[in-house]
Amino acid sequence: MQNKLKIINDPVHGFIRIPHEILFDIIEHPYFQRLRRIGQTGLLNLIFPGATHTRFHHALGAMHLMFTAIETLRQKGVKISEEEEKGAMLAILMHDIGHGPFSHALESMLMDDWHHENLSLLLMNRLNDEFNGELSVAIEMFQGKYHRKFFNQLISSQLDVDRLDYLKRDSFFTGVSEGNINTQRIVSMMNVCEEGELVIDAKGIYSIENFLTARMFMYWQVYYHKTSALAEFLLVKILERAKYLVSRGISLTATENLNYFLHRGKSAATEEDIQRFTQLDDNDIIQAMKSWQNSDDFILSYWCRCVIQRNLPKTVISSHAYNRDFIEEKIKNVNEFFEIDNGAELVHEIKRKLLPYDTEKQPIYLLQKNGQKIRMEESQDQLLSGLMINKTTRYILTFPRDMPAIIS
Template sequence: MQNKLKIINDPVHGFIKIPYEILFDVIEHPYFQRLRRISQTGLLNLIFPGATHTRFHHAIGAMHLMFTALETLKLKGIKISREEEKGAMLAILMHDIGHGPFSHALESMLMDDWHHENLSLLLMNKLNEEFDGQLDIAIEMFQGQYHRKFFNQLISSQLDVDRLDYLKRDSFFTGVSEGNINTQRIISMMNVCENGELVVDAKGIYSIENFLTARMFMYWQVYYHKTSALAEFLLVKILERAKLLVSEGMKLEATENLNYFLYREKKSATEEDIERFTKLDDNDVIQAMKIWQNSDDVILSYWCQCVIQRNIPKTIISSHPFEAKFIEEKIKKTNEFFGIDNGDELVNEITRTLLPYNTEKQPIFLLQKDGRRLRLDESEDQILSSLITRKTTRYILTFPREITGLNS
């Protein structure tokens, strides 16, 4: 009989235990193994060479932090059954199972308005059928329908184990130390109040503020880095362009499953859509871009070369929108250089907006010594929380590097 209670050696958290056989069975399933071939951070490795880790890494790490958090809560007297623990670990393990190639970038392109969480839920339900209802509690927790609210908050909130893992993991693999949060300290401060919601012991306030500011720095320094934003934008434009060309009758070589989505009309997801989606990964898109570099279409060819050869277009970042006249000049130069009349395809303004901490949507509560709950931003002890509640937008103008220095 196979031993399924394995130990995994993780570079970020060390040794990770798999305490339930059903966890091992889900990890071994093809739906989950596909995550080994889905980048955790899209094309971030074009900017940070070490960022080659995958959704598989992240899901295992988040499962480990969930186990640690539940063990901490049990030590504080919170009653958690084996079935609840199993359900919460399964829910966080599968929370990203619906991600498509290159994670967030292409999910709307391939499956229209199907957000990865919708696909994750759909795949969880399919797995639940295969495993004879063993995922019932996990699905309830994932959807926020379980009667004890803190389980869903550990899965998805402004202070969840998903964020705790990806910040520490992405910091580790990119080498950006500003994101290196103390997950153990934060988890040790977690608690559950009388109404069954997740709270943080008041003395943990500075660890939480450090977590929120670390997340803000990681967004502006890593995820919303101007070249990172551009790389994600290029992926979307490549697939968009390919779908347009195919609809106009041009033949484009691609793997069978990617080809299926290029020709797919907008409609509700069918069984075939889902079956093919679960076989798609980063490799399909990379292979297509390698081939499309040589396309007769100047726009598609140029964008694919930008990614595959890392000939990244020029970017300028600003806190204000760019003037229309300035953009028009770039389009004119692009048309002249490439001998085309649709240079506006290659000159684009990208926006990125961040609200580091939302005081209205699932605010973080501190548990006072007298048992009262107090919102983080209302605490007299807070130092930074009131400074990270403002939304910030950055504007990035991108245009071909080849036109830099050309006279009008």
């Protein structure tokens, strides 16, 4: 009989245990193995060469942190059954199972407005049928329907094990040390209050503030870095352009499954949609972009060359929106330089905004020694929380690099 209680060596967390056989069965399933071929951070490796880690890595790391969190809560007197432990670990293991190629960037392009969480839930239900109902508790927790609220908060909140893993992991693989949070310290400060909600022991406030600032720095330094934002934007525009050309009857070389989605109209997900989606990964998109570099369509071939040859358009960033007349002038210059009439396709303003700490969406609570809980930003010990409740917006203007200097 096969030993399914394996130990995995992870570069971020060290050894990761698989304490339940069903976890191993899910990891071995083709739906989950597909995550090996989907990058955690899209095209971020064009800016940070080490960022080649995958959703597969991240899901295992999040599962490990969930196991650690459950052990911590048990030590503090929180009763958690084996069935609940199994359910919570399964839920976080599968939370990204519905991600499409290049993660967030293309999910709406391929399946209309289907968010990856909707697809994850759909695939979880299919796996639940396949494994005779063993995932029912996990699905309840994932949806926030389980009667003990803290399980859903560990899966999805402003301080969940998903964020704890991706911040530390992305920091490790990008080499950006500002995101290197102390996950062990944060998890050790987790607790559950009388109402059954996830809270943080009051003495852990500075670790949580460090987590929030690390996340803020990672967004502006890594995820929302102007070239990172541009690369993600280009992926969307490439697929958008390809779908437009196909709708006009123009043939484009693509793998069978990608070709299916290029021709797919707007409709509810069908059985064939799901079957094909679960065979789609980053390789399909990369192969298509390599081929489309030679497309007769100037816009499509230009964008694909930008990505594949890493000759990315130029970007300038500002805290204020760019003047419309200024943008129109750049479009005119592009038309003249390339001798085209659709230069508006090559000049864009990309907007990115971030609210480091949302006091309305599941605020973080501190558990004081007297058993009372208070919102973190209201604590007399807080140093930074009150400064992170304001939204920051940046505007990125992009235009072809191989033009004369057109920014004055």
